[in-house]
Amino acid sequence: MSGKLIRAVAAGATLRAFAAVTTDVVEEARRRHDCYPVAAAALGRTLTGALLLGATLKENENLTLRIAGDGPLGGLIADTDGAGNVRGYVRNPQIHLPSKNGKLDVGGAVGQGYIYVTRDAGLKEPYTGSAPLVSGEIAADITHYLSASEQTPATVALGVLVNPDCSVQAAGGFFVQVMPGVEEAVIEHLEANLKKLPPVSALVNAGGTAEDMLAGVFNGLTWQVLAEQKPRYYCRCSKERLARVFATLERQELQEMIDEGRAEVRCHFCNEVYLFSKEELAEIMAQATE
Numbered sequence: 001m002s003g004k005l006i007r008a009v010a011a012g013a014t015l016r017a018f019a020a021v022t023t024d025v026v027e028e029a030r031r032r033h034d035c036y037p038v039a040a041a042a043l044g045r046t047l048t049g050a051l052l053l054g055a056t057l058k059e060n061e062n063l064t065l066r067i068a069g070d071g072p073l074g075g076l077i078a079d080t081d082g083a084g085n086v087r088g089y090v091r092n093p094q095i096h097l098p099s100k101n102g103k104l105d106v107g108g109a110v111g112q113g114y115i116y117v118t119r120d121a122g123l124k125e126p127y128t129g130s131a132p133l134v135s136g137e138i139a140a141d142i143t144h145y146l147s148a149s150e151q152t153p154a155t156v157a158l159g160v161l162v163n164p165d166c167s168v169q170a171a172g173g174f175f176v177q178v179m180p181g182v183e184e185a186v187i188e189h190l191e192a193n194l195k196k197l198p199p200v201s202a203l204v205n206a207g208g209t210a211e212d213m214l215a216g217v218f219n220g221l222t223w224q225v226l227a228e229q230k231p232r233y234y235c236r237c238s239k240e241r242l243a244r245v246f247a248t249l250e251r252q253e254l255q256e257m258i259d260e261g262r263a264e265v266r267c268h269f270c271n272e273v274y275l276f277s278k279e280e281l282a283e284i285m286a287q288a289t290e
């Protein structure tokens, strides 16, 4: 299992960056949701983008990234905590679109609409910001969202390489934030570096690491890695959680499921199916009405 998420600072901490190799995470999402290539690429970029934005979270905080486009994919969602766990889904995973300029047409598949980012610190009301999608290519949409809605000058790059058999060959991305007090010369140097970088998916496919990404981004600047995490596809759902949800249902709804003899529930996020037998449902009802 490979995959790493790193946090780093450069130029006296006036630049902050996060970089991740997410090939395994994206492949697991692709497999769970049985995505065709353009959906795998879009979902992989959304999951990786959420992980990178989530790397700024504190413990016990959650972040949800939602790409609500009017294209055939029908919308994407990913949520993550501050510990490198991410899960997500695309509404229509099995669509085909003709490629555009030899590449998967993620922008065409996402369409026009809005990006929403929700930060939930657990204690206060969750905060949701939004911005119009600029291209549907997801990285540019996140970059635009950060400057338009959160007034954070930043650059986000994301890449997913999908094999003809739909498996994920390489995935990753980076996120660079410009902090207050940065020198103009540092910004110019950073912008020149960014123009010279290979596509993220090509770098990861060639065996490049998260550190290699930032070595290119910060080439010629002093920088250091502060922390690293292992990103993983992780869903919080469980049969016990679902049983607790069932326990809050109206008695009549539970009785209908018991009369049907069983209940089958599929988790949107991880596609796991949970079966409840007549006896299990009867027990939930008995406990709920105690």
Ligand SMILES: [Zn+2]
Residues within 6 Å of the ligand: 235, 236, 237, 267, 268, 269, 270, 271, 272
């Ligand atoms: Zn789940």
